[in-house]
């Protein structure tokens with residue numbers, strides 16, 4: 001979350017703090033996803049799960065530009081967002097493992113991670129379904145008049161869905177404080193983008209709604225942060241929505257049953273050369289003189305936080321059958 005609004009303009013020490021924080025966020029997301037994958041293989045995950053290794057810079061960078069009172073929606077590939085926003089990791093793991101101590105009492109799983117107190121309005125398994133909810137949050141923010149914004153994350157495939165176009169249109173005509181963050185990872189399930197979409201640069205979608213838009217390197221965490229900050233500052237000032245297309249790539253298949261054999265030879269390797277975490281680490285070394293020991297310390301801190309949350313989550317209780325019939329999550 002945003003603590004150093006002008007981080008990059010405020011001199012080296014602040015910029016280093018910011019870069020380290022983003023580095024750590026990405027490490028936490030990667031470690032979380034690796035752990036979920038391991039847990040899936042051990043049979044601890046109910047249902048499937050969609051991982052975001054390779055795309056960490058998008059959620060870490062964009063969410064850094066948010067204030068604590070902003071809100072966001074995200075998709076079934078939403079673990080990066082909930083980790084970056086600071087959701088309780090034990091509650092997140094527990095939900096994925098179907099435990100009563102999960103954020104949705106273990107009844108929702110990986111695709112139902114939310115914490116309304118943090119503005120985490122929910123993951124959406126229906127493609128495009130999070131966008132109209134973010135429109136609602138942005139209308140609420142506009143009416144409240146306190147400079148809050150809403151942010152919505154979605155994939156390239158979602159830009160072919162009606163709800164995407166309706167949301168873009170409403171945000172544009174009502175000048176809503178809403179930031180559309182498109183994670184263009186070049187695939188929707190098993191289909192390469194050009195087999196489902198007439199062009200690859202989705203920034204062009206925004207032109208139809210006369211909306212301010214940027215196409216950026218989604219594997220450059222500071223670049224994503226800066227774009228997020230430009231968009232949130234505009235939105236807070238009443239200048240309306242923005243569309244940010246982040247070019248990125250998912251290392252693993254769509255869901256756990258997908259070995260991703262449809263990808264051309266060498267494509268994954270080329271993207272791994274642009275790994276967002278390795279790039280940020282190189283920047284910390286060269287630009288800020290971070291030592292190997294300092295970097296290792298950040299890595300150890302990230303993995304131990306994930307390990308601890310995992311251990312607590314797997315020790316969590318199972319839901320009771322009667323919970324399946326409860327009318328709401330509140331008051332019980």
Ligand SMILES: Cc1ncc(C[n+]2csc(CCOP(=O)(O)OP(=O)(O)O)c2C)c(N)n1
Nearest residue numbers: 077125126127155156157158185187188189
């Ligand atoms: C309305 C709807 N249609 C189809 C599906 C099946 N489906 C699940 S994920 C997905 C691909 C979406 O791709 P994209 O938006 O690029 O997101 P990514 O998985 O790459 O993050 C599809 C077609 C769905 N869940 N909802």
Ligand SMILES: [Mg+2]
Nearest residue numbers: 155156187188
């Ligand atoms: Mg996609």
